[in-house]
Amino acid sequence: MTFEPMGTTALVTGASSGLGVEFAHRLAERGADLVLVARREDRLEALATELRTSYGTVCTVIPLDLTGPDAVAMLVRKLTDADIRISTLVNNAGFGTHGFFAELAPERELAEIQLNVAALVALSRAFLPQLIEAGNGALVNVASTAAFQPIPRMAVYGATKAFVLSFTEALWYETKGTGLKVLALCPGPASTEFFDVAHNEDAVFGKFETAEQVIATAMKALDRRRSPASVISGRMNAVQAKGVGFAPRGLVLDIVGRGGAPKKR
Numbered sequence: 001m002t003f004e005p006m007g008t009t010a011l012v013t014g015a016s017s018g019l020g021v022e023f024a025h026r027l028a029e030r031g032a033d034l035v036l037v038a039r040r041e042d043r044l045e046a047l048a049t050e051l052r053t054s055y056g057t058v059c060t061v062i063p064l065d066l067t068g069p070d071a072v073a074m075l076v077r078k079l080t081d082a083d084i085r086i087s088t089l090v091n092n093a094g095f096g097t098h099g100f101f102a103e104l105a106p107e108r109e110l111a112e113i114q115l116n117v118a119a120l121v122a123l124s125r126a127f128l129p130q131l132i133e134a135g136n137g138a139l140v141n142v143a144s145t146a147a148f149q150p151i152p153r154m155a156v157y158g159a160t161k162a163f164v165l166s167f168t169e170a171l172w173y174e175t176k177g178t179g180l181k182v183l184a185l186c187p188g189p190a191s192t193e194f195f196d197v198a199h200n201e202d203a204v205f206g207k208f209e210t211a212e213q214v215i216a217t218a219m220k221a222l223d224r225r226r227s228p229a230s231v232i233s234g235r236m237n238a239v240q241a242k243g244v245g246f247a248p249r250g251l252v253l254d255i256v257g258r259g260g261a262p263k264k265r
């Protein structure tokens with residue numbers, strides 16, 4: 001195990017559900033204190049109580065809508081005021097939308113970009129200097145296997161995750177030698193609230209993993225002495241995502257386009 005956050009503080013966004021909850025458990029289990037961020041305060045408080053009881057974790061709950069214009073600045077101010085310095089940042093909060101782009105609510109599409117991309121970039125920029133200074137933590141940005149090809153009927157979602165993958169791999173390179181581990185985590189379909197939020201249970205390629213399986217992949221990657229810039233969770237997901245790189249892009253687009261429902265207007 002080379003990722004040892006014992007005695008440091010980790011901030012997890014989207015900690016009220018799914019992958020974020022599992023991230024929080026695994027980090028707490030390794031002795032990290034936690035800052036939990038999402039909108040649903042009751043869920044965050046319940047998780048904080050569980051983590052305090054199970055692992056003696058010091059938990060700070062910050063209910064926040066990360067799509068708000070001053071959200072990241074407010075979060076930074078709260079942590080500064082509380083004298084909390086972050087060694088690990090998990091940019092996990094995100095959502096998807098499903099349907100023909102021309103028919104989707106424009107404000108929801110923009111909020112998706114705001115959360116999946118803009119807030120992730122703002123948080124990375126705000127905390128990267130302290131993460132580098134700490135030099136013993138990680139920056140984990142949750143991308144997706146959706147990052148590897150365009151996704152008709154999830155056009156904005158696929159594009160946001162392609163951004164996250166590209167951005168994070170670049171940061172991995174920029175921070176080489178600092179001691180900070182930078183990782184883009186690319187899950188395939190996982191059993192969380194994601195598909196309920198996206199109103200899409202049927203446009204799925206591959207088998208569902210559990211949140212436990214996905215986060216185990218992330219922790220295993222972080223435990224490598226030289227942690228990789230990105231990791232795909234699930235062997236078949238990795239085969240598919242890597243295969244995409246060898247196939248003609250038009251063919252891939254056609255296969256993905258025919259894959260999900262609804263197929264016709």
Ligand SMILES: NC(=O)c1ccc[n+]([C@@H]2O[C@H](COP(=O)([O-])OP(=O)(O)OC[C@H]3O[C@@H](n4cnc5c(N)ncnc54)[C@H](OP(=O)(O)O)[C@@H]3O)[C@@H](O)[C@H]2O)c1
Pocket residue numbers: 013014015016017018019020037038039040041043064065066067092093094095096115142143144145186187188189190191192193194195197
């Ligand atoms: N599940 C999958 O199949 C899958 C596959 C690949 C990638 N991913 C990615 O994994 C990440 C976690 O998703 P999940 O699967 O765990 O889905 P989830 O169960 O729906 O969790 C999403 C989290 O994001 C938070 N969130 C949503 N909008 C927010 C906002 N405006 N401000 C702050 N927090 C917000 C939610 O909390 P509140 O509602 O309380 O704010 C929740 O904690 C996402 O980035 C997603 O794109 C998921």
